[in-house]
Amino acid sequence: MGVEVTVEGLTKSFGRQVIWENVSLTLPKGEISVLLGPSGTGKSVFLKHLVGLLRPDRGHVWIGDKDVPNVSERELYEVRKMFGVLFQDGALFGSMTIFDNVAFPLREHTKKSESDIKRIVMEKLELTGLTGSEEKLPGEISGGMRKRVAIAQTLICEPEIILMDEPFTHLDAQARLFMEEDLLDLFVDGKRTILFVTHDLDEAIALSDVVVVMSAGPASTIRARQRIEFRRPRDLLGVRRDPGFGELSAALWRQLHEEVARVYGREAGDRLRSVPQA
Ligand SMILES: Nc1ncnc2c1ncn2[C@@H]1O[C@H](COP(=O)(O)OP(=O)(O)OP(=O)(O)O)[C@@H](O)[C@H]1O
Numbered sequence: 351m352g353v354e355v356t357v358e359g360l361t362k363s364f365g366r367q368v369i370w371e372n373v374s375l376t377l378p379k380g381e382i383s384v385l386l387g388p389s390g391t392g393k394s395v396f397l398k399h400l401v402g403l404l405r406p407d408r409g410h411v412w413i414g415d416k417d418v419p420n421v422s423e424r425e426l427y428e429v430r431k432m433f434g435v436l437f438q439d440g441a442l443f444g445s446m447t448i449f450d451n452v453a454f455p456l457r458e459h460t461k462k463s464e465s466d467i468k469r470i471v472m473e474k475l476e477l478t479g480l481t482g483s484e485e486k487l488p489g490e491i492s493g494g495m496r497k498r499v500a501i502a503q504t505l506i507c508e509p510e511i512i513l514m515d516e517p518f519t520h521l522d523a524q525a526r527l528f529m530e531e532d533l534l535d536l537f538v539d540g541k542r543t544i545l546f547v548t549h550d551l552d553e554a555i556a557l558s559d560v561v562v563v564m565s566a567g568p569a570s571t572i573r574a575r576q577r578i579e580f581r582r583p584r585d586l587l588g589v590r591r592d593p594g595f596g597e598l599s600a601a602l603w604r605q606l607h608e609e610v611a612r613v614y615g616r617e618a619g620d621r622l623r624s625v626p627q628a
Pocket residue numbers: 364369387388389390391392393394395396438
């Protein structure tokens with residue numbers, strides 16, 4: 351079940367700006383991986399390579415036995431059907447209702463009847479707390495609600511591979527927790543391969559099986575790949591009280607801090623003294 355996603359030797363520049371240098375990373379099938387790293391270093395660019403929206407200068411992106419940069423247009427279309435992607439700046443169709451926005455991928459990629467579509471869309475709207483808003487337009491709902499519409503849209507075709515670029519920004523802390531818990535319930539079947547991008551370290555540890563920390567650019571690489579072994583199903587608040595959680599958080603925080611300090615040309619010194627030792 352699930353599909354392994356393997357990136358090998360990914361190298362990408364825009365003009366003279368080297369974004370990624372010889373990066374290799376496997377997203378294990380059936381697991382949740384989380385990508386963390388300083389702003390502007392290439393996380394969103396990484397995601398776009400996985401779905402073939404950007405082509406690497408060198409390297410491979412294996413989705414099962416298909417190498418995304420080297421497949422035909424037709425194969426790429428088939429590969430993309432395996433993905434549900436929530437882009438960081440993903441926009442909704444402004445003139446379509448919430449219902450039609452969420453239904454859009456189903457109508458594009460499947461031959462389901464309108465009654466099936468209605469049932470599936472309403473299910474996902476309920477999951478994301480949007481029941482009752484289905485006839486509204488994106489301009490008539492809040493930023494957090496629009497984010498939840500995008501999450502519903504990402505999940506609508508039951509994708510095997512899910513990429514979500516900062517899915518929980520704009521949500522208040524309580525809604526964030528509900529969404530995270532509901533997504534974990536959905537993903538617990540281990541049938542999907544999932545990659546989140548977030549800037550929230552504790553959220554990353556609580557949710558994931560693997561936390562990946564990127565180094566600061568230019569020419570980013572993977573600084574650390576940390577397995578998270580807390581048993582599932584997880585209590586997302588309870589797990590934060592586990593002594594092991596504090597240790598992991600402190601260790602990863604130090605690494606992230608050093609990378610962010612590099613971006614800002616600062617010494618990664620003084621502020622670290624207040625961080626518990628791992
Ligand atoms: N299509 C493009 N053409 C040229 N440069 C690009 C393009 N897309 C991204 N970049 C550059 O690549 C770098 C990495 O961008 P990216 O959006 O991946 O950062 P990020 O790690 O996702 O940051 P954030 O955490 O702020 O979202 C940035 O310097 C950006 O300007």
